[in-house]
Amino acid sequence: MIRMILMRHAKSSWEDDVADFDRPLNRRGLRDAPRIAAELSERGWCPDVVVHSAAMRTTQTWELMASHFPEVSQVVSSKSLYHGSPADIRTVAENLPTSCGTSLIIGHNPGWELAVHQLSSQNVRMTTANAALFENDASHWQDAFAESSAWRLINVLRPKELDT
Template sequence: MPPSTETPERAGSAADGRPRRLFVLRHAKSAWPDGVADRDRPLGPRGLRDAPAAGSFLAESGVRPDLALCSPARRARETWELAAAELDGPVPTRHDPRLYGADASELLDVLHGVPDEVATLLLVGHNPGLEDLIPLLAARAVGDALDRVRSKFPTSAIAVLTWSGTWTDLRPGAALLTDLAIPRGARTDSG
C-alpha cells in the first residue's frame, strides 16, 4: 500500500479514541453497450456527470480518505477516478477483485482486513451488496437515512458510517449511519 499523506495525529484513530469513518460510494450510472461484458461496462452520460459531483460532495465534506478500496469493474474505476479528481491530492487506492459481485457478508470480510492505520476508508462498489451492507452495519441513523437506504441506494449515492474501534471490531449493528447523500451533476441541454 502506498504511504498515506495524512498526518500521524489523524492516522491513529483507534489508539486515540476517535471514531472510524466508512464512506460507501455506489458507482455512477453505467452504460449498457451491446456485446460488452458486465465487468467492462463504462459510465453512461449521467454517470459522467454524477461521478464528479460525488467527488465534490466528499471535498465539501472535508473528507480525505486514508485509503480507497474500489471494485475493478470499469464503471466503479471510472467513478472513483472522476470523484477523486475533485479532491485535494491523490488518495491511495486498491482495486480489489473481491468487491465485484460481493454480498454484504463478503464486503464485511474485506473491511475486516483494512489496516489499523486507516481511520477513514472509501469503499466503491455495487448493489445489491452495498445496499445490504449499510443496514447490516448501522443499527441506528441520523434522521431517516437508514429508511432511505433500505428503500433505495441509487447510483452515485454516498453513505457515511462511524463507529469506534478497529476495522476488525466492525460488526453488524455497530455503526451509526450519519449521512446519506445522492450527489447529482449539472444537466446540460444535450442530456
C-alpha cells in the same frame, strides 16, 4: 473513531455490447462521480484508503473522484467486490490498515443496499453514485464489526439532491 463511506458506482451505460464487468459510465455517471467527490471533500469526508470493485464502472467512478482526494495513501482494485456481499465488504474493511481513519469502498447493488441495511437497520435505496457515510467508535477496523460495536449512518449523499 473510524469512518466508512459505502458508495455505489456512478451510472453506467447499457449501450455498448460488452460484458457486464466491462460496462463504462454513461454521461450522467461521468457527471455525478466528481460531484459526489466534491461534496464528500467539502464535508471533510476524505478517504485515506479506497477499495473499489475491479469492474470498469467502479474503476472509472474512482478515477473521476481521485483529484478531490490527493491525500489518499492507498487504492486497491478488488475482484471480490464485483458481486460483493456485505460479508465481502466486511472482509475488505477488517483488512484496512490501522492508519486508515476513513475508507471509501465502491461497489455494486444488491450488496451495497444489503450492507447499508445491516449496518444501520434502515432501508436505504443505494441508486447509482449514492454514498452512505458511517461512523464507528472503534479504534481499529478489526474491532468495528464486533457484536458490541455499532455503526452509525450519518448521511446518504445522492447526486440528485446536490446543488448543481
